[in-house]
Every structure is written in structure tokens, then in C-alpha cells.
Amino acid sequence: MAFWSSTTIFTSKVPRKILFMFTLSLSVTYLFYSLVSCYTSLQFSAQENYVYQGRPVTEETTFMTLRGKLYSTSLQGEFIERTGTEQPTVFSTNPENVKIEGRTAEWVRTDTAPTNTIAMVHTAVMDQQHQGFSTTDSVFRTTMNSTPEYGEKKLPQAIIIGVKKGGTRALLEALRVHPDVRAVGNEPHFFDRNYEKGLDWYRDLMPSTLDGQLTMEKTPSYFVTSHAPKRIYSMAKDIKLIIVVRNPVTRAISDYTQTLSKKPEIPTFEVLAFKNRTLGLVDASWSALRIGIYALHLESWMQYFPLSQMHFVSGESLILDPAGEMAKVQDFLGLKRIVTDKHFYFNKTKGFPCLKKPEDSSAPRCLGKSKGRIHPRIDPDVIHRLHKFYKPFNMMFYQMTGQNFQWESEEINDSQSSQD
Numbered sequence: 001m002a003f004w005s006s007t008t009i010f011t012s013k014v015p016r017k018i019l020f021m022f023t024l025s026l027s028v029t030y031l032f033y034s035l036v037s038c039y040t041s042l043q044f045s046a047q048e049n050y051v052y053q054g055r056p057v058t059e060e061t062t063f064m065t066l067r068g069k070l071y072s073t074s075l076q077g078e079f080i081e082r083t084g085t086e087q088p089t090v091f092s093t094n095p096e097n098v099k100i101e102g103r104t105a106e107w108v109r110t111d112t113a114p115t116n117t118i119a120m121v122h123t124a125v126m127d128q129q130h131q132g133f134s135t136t137d138s139v140f141r142t143t144m145n146s147t148p149e150y151g152e153k154k155l156p157q158a159i160i161i162g163v164k165k166g167g168t169r170a171l172l173e174a175l176r177v178h179p180d181v182r183a184v185g186n187e188p189h190f191f192d193r194n195y196e197k198g199l200d201w202y203r204d205l206m207p208s209t210l211d212g213q214l215t216m217e218k219t220p221s222y223f224v225t226s227h228a229p230k231r232i233y234s235m236a237k238d239i240k241l242i243i244v245v246r247n248p249v250t251r252a253i254s255d256y257t258q259t260l261s262k263k264p265e266i267p268t269f270e271v272l273a274f275k276n277r278t279l280g281l282v283d284a285s286w287s288a289l290r291i292g293i294y295a296l297h298l299e300s301w302m303q304y305f306p307l308s309q310m311h312f313v314s315g316e317s318l319i320l321d322p323a324g325e326m327a328k329v330q331d332f333l334g335l336k337r338i339v340t341d342k343h344f345y346f347n348k349t350k351g352f353p354c355l356k357k358p359e360d361s362s363a364p365r366c367l368g369k370s371k372g373r374i375h376p377r378i379d380p381d382v383i384h385r386l387h388k389f390y391k392p393f394n395m396m397f398y399q400m401t402g403q404n405f406q407w408e409s410e411e412i413n414d415s416q417s418s419q420d
């Protein structure tokens with residue numbers, strides 16, 4: 001009764017207009033806050049959803065979110081072709097001075113530390129413009145997807161040490177699809193060119209990893225660097241070493257093709273391959289040929305590491321059956337077989353296997369122009385002589401590794417096809 005009477009007094013005392021204004025302002029305030037909170041939650045979910053192997057990932061578990069964040073750049077296949085950081089190719093016909101270590105552009109993923117992102121994006125834009133690519137939203141997405149790195153930087157537990165032009169980039173990029181592998185995109189060249197910079201410098205180049213993830217790098221010149229085995233051993237005795245090998249004759253031609261692309265004025269392959277062609281004296285000190293004497297280089301690695309710590313990948317099989325080679329590599333690294341045939345397709349235009357692109361991305365997932373170059377035609381007689389030159393070294397290599405890479409049967413095929 002008291003309540004009823006006080007309400008009646010209130011309504012009768014306050015003018016109806018004021019009451020109406022008060023109710024209206026309350027409603028407007030309520031509506032405003034509802035809209036603001038709705039917008040914030042929409043924004044949050046747009047930022048927190050990313051794609052993991054083609055599927056959108058939401059915040060189902062914290063761990064998946066963290067890992068997804070860590071991989072948000074890489075799993076969207078943001079590959080940006082940029083010029084390697086290596087020193088430019090120096091060519092000399094004096095075998096002692098021959099240094100064909102230069103490298104051309106290659107695919108480098110942009111999952112860098114945030115501090116490097118702006119520089120990388122800038123480089124990406126410049127490079128894409130330079131190559132006539134459109135400065136697409138892939139660069140934009142790279143910026144958007146640059147998330148802080150989680151975990152800690154570690155020294156690598158596995159290194160692809162060689163061989164130059166063996167297919168090392170293709171292997172590393174396929175491995176980087178694996179959620180338990182994190183690798184530095186550029187070649188650090190720590191054990192051959194930057195050793196004096198120290199282990200802290202080297203570690204700092206590595207991407208951050210979470211527990212259970214492998215840190216990796218690839219520098220193909222390590223395999224032929226005499227002091228690399230000792231240096232790597234002193235860093236980590238139990239490190240795993242991967243060597244991608246390829247028919248040494250084709251490898252030499254590939255190496256030469258790379259140099260030719262930068263220095264078109266160099267002598268022909270046929271000239272460089274011999275000290276005296278009439279006498280059939282092969283110039284084994286020419287680095288393009290010397291690198292292919294695998295048995296010789298392997299010997300120095302075997303002084304420090306048991307074979308069980310080395311894995312040899314056939315460069316030929318990596319092209320013909322990438323998933324098969326990846327299965328063996330994942331086993332060797334103690335990884336779950338996650339990278340399988342589902343991840344590859346044969347790209348007819350490229351003429352090589354490429355990584356399948358995630359559903360939502362238009363980013364290319366083939367390697368760049370510097371991988372899979374067209375080789376110049378080499379005199380079949382020179383090819384035959386080189387096969388003969390390499391044969392004993394290949395045999396020794398097969399014996400040392402316990403693997404037959406069948407490069408001799410390739411020569412039979414080559415000569416058959418050149419007769420056709």
C-alpha cells in the first residue's frame with residue numbers, strides 16, 4: 001500500500017515529458033553499448049581465426065591457437081622470392097680461385113621475427129615489383145599475419161648440409177610444411193663464412209620453437225667445407241645431417257647453368273670441364289666438378305659423425321616421388337609422417353612437383369625461377385667422359401653410404417635418348 005502511494009506521488013510530481021526523456025536516454029545508452037561490444041567480439045574473431053592446412057582454426061584449444069599463431073604466416077603459404085644474402089658469384093678460370101658459391105633468388109618464407117617484418121615486406125614488395133609480379137595481397141597478408149614469435153630460439157638439431165644444386169631448397173620447403181619443423185629461410189653460412197660471429201649470432205638467426213619442435217637450417221656449401229664437420233661436431237655431437245645428392249654430372253651442369261645465368265660471358269661447360277680435352281684430362285679442381293666427388297667430401301664427415309646420424313636423399317627421387325622421400329626424411333628426423341602425397345602435385349608448367357596451396361590462398365607454392373632452370377645442351381661426348389670420371393667415386397660413395405643411387409643407369413638412358 002505504502003509502495004503504491006509513493007509511486008503515485010512520484011508520477012504525479014514529475015512531469016511526463018521528463019520521464020519520457022529519461023527512459024529514451026537509457027534505451028539509447030543501452031543500444032550504444034550493445035553495438036560496441038558486438039563490434040569488438042566480431043573484430044576479435046576475425047583476428048583470431050587463421051588457416052591450418054586449409055581448414056579454419058578457431059580457439060578450440062589454447063595449444064592449437066598458439067601453434068596456429070606461430071604458423072599463421074607459413075601455413076598460408078606466403079612464399080616470397082627474394083635475392084639470397086650470399087655473396088655474389090665470383091668466377092675465375094683459375095681453379096684455385098674458383099668460387100661458385102653464389103645463389104640466386106629462392107623461395108623464402110616470411111615467418112620472421114616481428115622486428116624484421118617491415119624490412120622483409122619492403123624487400124618482398126621490391127622483389128615482386130622487380131619480377132613483374134603484382135604487389136598482391138599476399139604481401140599485405142604477410143604483414144597482417146606477422147604474429148609475435150612464441151617459444152625460444154635454439155641451435156639447430158638438424159641441418160641440410162648439401163649438396164649445392166641437389167634439391168636442398170625443395171626439401172627444406174617441404175619440411176617446413178611440417179608443424180614440428182621450424183627452419184630459417186635464408187642460408188646462414190655459419191660454419192663456412194660466418195663462424196667468427198659466434199654461436200649466439202647463429203642461434204639468433206633461428207626462428208623460435210615450442211617444445212617438441214625441430215630447429216633446422218640449410219646451407220649446401222657445408223658439405224664441401226673441410227672445417228665444417230669439426231665445427232658442427234663441437235656445437236652438437238648428436239646433430240642430424242641431411243645430404244641431398246644428385247647425379248654429379250647433372251649437378252655440375254646445374255651449377256654451371258646458375259653461374260651462366262649471372263655471368264653469360266663465361267667459357268662453355270665443355271671448355272671448363274677439361275684441363276686437356278684431347279687427352280681427356282678432366283679438371284677436377286673446377287668447383288662445379290669437385291663438389292660432385294661425394295665420396296671425398298663424405299670422408300671428412302665420417303671422421304666426426306656415424307652414418308646413423310646422416311641421411312641421404314636422392315635428388316632424382318625428390319622430383320619423381322617427393323612424398324616417398326619425405327616419408328624417409330620424417331622417419332630419420334623422428335617426426336610423424338605428416339607431409340605426404342596429399343601435399344604435392346605435379347605442376348606441368350613448372351615441370352616439377354609443387355606444394356598444394358591452401359584453399360583460401362592464391363600464393364604460389366612452386367619454387368622460384370632459379371630452381372628448375374633449363375640447362376644448356378652439353379656435348380654428349382663430354383657427358384659420357386664425365387660419367388666415366390665419376391663412376392669410381394660414385395661406387396665408393398654407394399659403398400660408404402650403403403645406398404645405390406643408380407646414376408650409372410642414368411647414363412645408359414642418357415646415351416639411348418641422345419641416339420634417338
Ligand SMILES: Nc1ncnc2c1ncn2[C@@H]1O[C@H](COP(=O)(O)OS(=O)(=O)O)[C@@H](OP(=O)(O)O)[C@H]1O
Pocket residue numbers: 103104163164165166167168169170220253254255257315318319352353354367370371372373374
Ligand atoms: N620441386 C622442385 N622444384 C624445383 N626444383 C626442384 C624441385 N625438386 C628438386 N629440384 C631441383 O633443385 C635444384 C636446385 O637445388 P638446390 O635447391 O639445392 O639449389 S641451391 O644449391 O640451393 O642453389 C634444381 O636444379 P636445376 O633444375 O638445375 O635448376 C632442381 O632440379
